[in-house]
Amino acid sequence: MTYFADLAPYTYAEQESIRLPDGDVVFLPRYHRVAVGWLARDREFRHAAVPTGFVEALIRIHDGPGGHANGTRGFHCCEFCPAPDLLRDGLPHTVHGDRSLFLGSAEIRLPVLQPPRRMFAAPNLIIHYVIEHDYAPPAEFVDAVMAYDDSWAELRVGPWFPAGAHVHLRNGRLSTLTPNGVKRVREIRRKR
Template identity: 40%
Template sequence: MTHHPDLSPYNPSLPEIVADGLYHATFAPTYRRTRIGWLGAGHDYPVGPSPDGFRTRLLDIVRRQTVNATRGFHVCELCPRGRSRASMLAVEHNGDTVHLGNSEIRVPGAPGEVFAAPTLIAHYVAVHDYLPPAPFVDAVLHCPDGWLSGPDAPGVPTDATKHDFRPHGATPDTW
């Protein structure tokens, strides 16, 4: 994955694509996106213990959001060669398998600002003791439930372009 310093701006010209299975919404964000957790080999990053509840809440967000998903996946460049490089990373959380490295999350921060992080951030925090900047930690701990968790979720504008890729006439129990 390409390294970007914490708190650096995210490309403002890229749209947001928020998915929930075969249904997704695309929109031009009106908020400023700030990068967090875009770690890469050969670049230093802050380490330390995270506050109580942070790791759990971060995994809640990673489990519920699928923003700007890719068809492939990124591996952890910080793990020793061979570990986590052969397949996509996954963790168990509240009875679900949560895949890491193929999408991003968004966490609302100060008014008009949203933090943009790769889903691998959950691995970086848990395995490599990455300690994100305090404003992000605070934002995760106070993130509204359901934020960008699907095309009709809080944070998705009402004028977003919606796409349904289910087969015609299919219902969730048939696809």
């Protein structure tokens, strides 16, 4: 996996593709993206306990708006675990409580709503790193997770989604985000 030092500028993908309840939004971001949790075997990282409720809050973000950004067609496994320990049905996963989370194929987006506005960009494997390897994310990321409000992901023009963003709606339509809402562009023909 690509390595970024915590709080370094995120430069992995030029455009954003964020899955929202209404559809996938694809655009060139106007906000500053900050990397968190892009670990590598040959790099040191901070180990410490996280606050009570942090893992559950991070999983809620993973499950909600912004929890599936820049999805890939393949999977990246944890570089710190032996491969058989992480795989289930051939896919990387982490168990937390009664949940089995399949990770390693997307990123998480987490906005910082107060100035200066910026967006944390983390691989979804960050959940595994925290649970299994005692990774301690930076305090400002922990604070943002604990204070998370998913209203940022409402599909409207604003600091997070620019006018002109392409919206691939769940109903099979391709639309464009405008200051007045979502404007239908055309139907997407599905192959049979």
